[in-house]
Amino acid sequence: xxxxxxxxxxxxxxxxSFAIVLFILAKYAWKPIMNMLHEREQFIENALSSxxxxxxxxxxxxxxxxxxxxxxxEERDALLRDARKVRENLIxxxxxxxxxxxNKIVEQAKENIQFEKMNAITDLKNQLASLSVDIxxxxxxxxxxxxxxxxxxxxxxxxxxxxx
Amino acid sequence: xxxxFCKKAxxxxxxxxxxxxxxxxxxxxxxxxxxxxxxxxxxxxxxxGASSEKEKFNAGKVIIEHVVDNHEWHIAKFGETHxxxxxxxxxxxxxxxxxxxxxxxxxxxxSYNGYIIAEEGKHKGKIVKVLEDxxxxxxxxxxxxxxxxxxxxxxxxxxxxxxxxxxxSVARKYKKNNLRAPKxxxxxxxxxxxxxxxxxxxxxxxxxxxxxxxxxxxxxFFFIFINNLLGLIPFFPxxxxxxxxxxxxxxxxxxxxxxxxxxxxxAYWTHIINTPGVPWWLxxxxxxxxxxxILGVFTKPFVLMVRLFANITAGHIIILSFTSLIFIFAxxxxxxxxxxxxxxxxFNVFMGLLELLVAFLQAYVFTxxxxxxxxxxxVEHHHEEAHDHSA
Numbered sequence: 001x002x003x004x005x006x007x008x009x010x011x012x013x014x015x016x017s018f019a020i021v022l023f024i025l026a027k028y029a030w031k032p033i034m035n036m037l038h039e040r041e042q043f044i045e046n047a048l049s050s051x052x053x054x055x056x057x058x059x060x061x062x063x064x065x066x067x068x069x070x071x072x073x074e075e076r077d078a079l080l081r082d083a084r085k086v087r088e089n090l091i092x093x094x095x096x097x098x099x100x101x102x103n104k105i106v107e108q109a110k111e112n113i114q115f116e117k118m119n120a121i122t123d124l125k126n127q128l129a130s131l132s133v134d135i136x137x138x139x140x141x142x143x144x145x146x147x148x149x150x151x152x153x154x155x156x157x158x159x160x161x162x163x164x
Numbered sequence: 165x166x167x168x169f170c171k172k173a174x175x176x177x178x179x180x181x182x183x184x185x186x187x188x189x190x191x192x193x194x195x196x197x198x199x200x201x202x203x204x205x206x207x208x209x210x211x212x213g214a215s216s217e218k219e220k221f222n223a224g225k226v227i228i229e230h231v232v233d234n235h236e237w238h239i240a241k242f243g244e245t246h247x248x249x250x251x252x253x254x255x256x257x258x259x260x261x262x263x264x265x266x267x268x269x270x271x272x273x274x275s276y277n278g279y280i281i282a283e284e285g286k287h288k289g290k291i292v293k294v295l296e297d298x299x300x301x302x303x304x305x306x307x308x309x310x311x312x313x314x315x316x317x318x319x320x321x322x323x324x325x326x327x328x329x330x331x332x333s334v335a336r337k338y339k340k341n342n343l344r345a346p347k348x349x350x351x352x353x354x355x356x357x358x359x360x361x362x363x364x365x366x367x368x369x370x371x372x373x374x375x376x377x378x379x380x381x382x383x384x385f386f387f388i389f390i391n392n393l394l395g396l397i398p399f400f401p402x403x404x405x406x407x408x409x410x411x412x413x414x415x416x417x418x419x420x421x422x423x424x425x426x427x428x429x430x431a432y433w434t435h436i437i438n439t440p441g442v443p444w445w446l447x448x449x450x451x452x453x454x455x456x457x458i459l460g461v462f463t464k465p466f467v468l469m470v471r472l473f474a475n476i477t478a479g480h481i482i483i484l485s486f487t488s489l490i491f492i493f494a495x496x497x498x499x500x501x502x503x504x505x506x507x508x509x510x511f512n513v514f515m516g517l518l519e520l521l522v523a524f525l526q527a528y529v530f531t532x533x534x535x536x537x538x539x540x541x542x543v544e545h546h547h548e549e550a551h552d553h554s555a
Contacts, residue, residue, distance in 0.1 A: 002232050002289045003477070006411035009254075009310045010233060013317045014415040018387070021324045022419075026379035029331035033357060034378055036338040043343050 221495050223488035231405045231480050232289060234315040235266040235281060239400055246271055249400065251318055255279065255291060257308035266312070275299065279308070319404030320412070323391040331386070353386075360385050360531060368535035370542075377538050380423060384416055385531040392476060392523030396516065407526070408476030413469040420534040421465035428541040435543055436461065464537055468530060475526050479519040486511045 144150050237249035250267035268276035272283065275298040282292045282301055291312070293305040313321075330349065337350045346354045360382055365374040391412075394402040406412055434440075436457040438447065446453045486508045494501025 003228065004410055004473075006409075006414050007233055007290075007310065007314070007316075009312050009314060010316050010320075010409060010411035011415055012311055013313070014320060014412050017320060017324055018415060018419070021328060021387075022380065022383050024328060025331055025383050029328075029335040030379040030382050032335045033331070033338050034361075034375075036342055037354075037357065037361075040343050 221488070221491045223485070223492055226488060227481055227484040230484055231408065231477055233409065234289075235269065235291070235312055236271070237315045237318060237400060237404075249318075251315065252313045253279075253291065254311040254313065255308040256311060257293075258306070262308070315404050316406050316409050316412070319391070319394065319401070319406045322401045323387065323394055323406060326394070327383075327386055327390055330390075356385070356389075357382060364528070364532050364535050368532065369539040373542060374535075377423070377427075377535065380419070381531050381535055384419070384534060385527050388416070388472065388530055389524060389527035392526060393520075395476060395480065396519050396523065405477060405480045408473055408478075408480055410469065410473045413472040416472070416530070417465035417469035420468060420537060421462075423534075424465075424537045424541045425461075427538060429543070431543045432541050464533075468533055472526055472530055475522055479515070479522055483512055483515050483519070486515065 143153065235253060236251055238246060239249065240247045248267075248271070250265050253262075253264050253266050253268075255262040262277070262279075264277060268274075269281055272281040274280070275294045278293055279291050280294045280298075280301070282288055282290055285301065287301070287307055290307060291310050292307055293302040294300060295302050330353065334350050334353055337347070341347065341350070345351075361374070361378060364385075365378055365381055368374075369377055388407055391407045395405055395407060397403055437454050439453045439457060442453050490501055490505045490508050493504040
């Protein structure tokens with residue numbers, strides 16, 4: 001019977017001391033412990049999520065970088081291509097121009113040559129004419145130095161002339 | 165969770181039952197011993213044989229004495245010398261406060277100041293008044309109110325001191341070592357605190373409301389656990405059967421009952437008085453269901469009280485029984501006693517390990533059931549609807 005009969009004294013001391021300890025622990029132990037646990041869990045949660053975020057950002061950054069690199073490469077290629085085209089164009093143009101110029105020069109030269117030639121021919125003609133006249137004059141002088149000859153020439157000439 | 169718990173409870177019941185079977189014969193033996201003792205004293209007088217007083221070993225008596233409360237803390241006995249820690253006796257007799265030291269009783273053999281510890285009768289183990297001859301119990305006088313610091317009260321203080329010491333220091337560490345990984349004692353108790361919070365409070369009470377019950381749940385969990393463990397230590401400052409004392413478990417159960425009752429909501433009482441999902445004829449002419457439900461309100465804490473008491477007492481009794489076996493057999497023959505001691509020690513080691521498990525398990529079960537009752541005190545509305553659906 002003693003085993004299952006609760007003793008008054010023990011009930012009294014248990015109620016009193018347990019209530020006091022419950023109060024003390026609730027206020028000075030459980031409250032800070034639960035708060036700190038919660039806080040720490042929150043902290044860890046936050047840390048993990050921010051780490052995740054950082055990872056995500058890093059990945060984003062990397063893909064951005066890659067994108068940038070790709071774009072830069074493309075731009076460079078485009079620039080190079082343009083430059084090559086421009087160069088080719090320039091050369092082409094320069095070639096054309098040079099050709100044109102050369103042609104012009106040749107043309108001019110030809111014209112000049114023609115002109116000079118004409119001049120020379122005219123000159124030659126003139127000299128030839130005056131030379132011929134000179135020669136003719138001399139010959140005539142020689143020929144017509146005596147009267148006989150003059151008469152003969154006149155006769156020859158007269159013979160050629162036919163009267164119709 | 166409930167299912168596994170039921171299994172565990174069943175297992176413990178079986179254990180207790182086995183234990184009763186175990187202990188019963190010893191008590192029988194002890195009873196017959198007493199009878200034979202009387203016979204022997206008679207024959208002794210005739211034969212003047214060697215004193216067999218010393219040889220007597222009453223297992224039942226020894227076990228019960230170890231399991232119940234005591235006014236002194238017995239540690240050991242060398243020959244005829246008892247090594248005990250005397251404890252203060254505090255009595256309130258007719259409105260008067262009387263205090264003296266329990267050593268005045270000389271191990272419950274002598275009276276002091278008109279009081280004696282009753283050895284027999286209905287007040288066995290209690291302090292009662294004696295007549296002027298100093299031996300006869302004064303049956304007519306009222307039994308004084310005994311507020312003595314008994315072995316269990318002392319053990320209670322030690323347990324509570326340990327509890328405070330651990331958790332106040334841990335709390336200080338938490339404040340200082342905020343946001344860092346736990347260290348030392350802190351890392352030992354933190355898993356248990358989180359276990360109580362995440363595996364007991366949250367699922368039983370609910371994510372939103374568990375917070376205000378946490379201080380009580382943590383306190384009873386660690387109170388029961390620490391005192392169970394202290395009870396397993398065979399010497400001072402352990403060894404008292406504190407959590408196996410019905411007064412202690414009763415106070416704990418009353419605390420649970422009061423907190424449950426004071427945190428009820430309207431739905432809880434509707435649930436009791438007009439249980440949803442039950443045919444009307446169980447409620448109307450004879451309010452059968454309400455009666456059952458109201459009884460349930462009181463049986464729940466009662467069961468809490470009995471379960472802890474029985475389990476812990478059972479453990480103590482089993483260990484003491486195995487130890488007593490040695491002396492019982494030694495009484496027959498010293499050699500047999502030594503032989504049995506080997507088996508007894510093996511069994512005691514096994515029981516000690518089992519009791520370690522039980523120490524944790526009972527703390528868990530008590531806390532879990534308390535948490536479930538707190539959760540039930542605030543039944544939500546959809547809960548009832550669920551009942552209606554199932555009906």
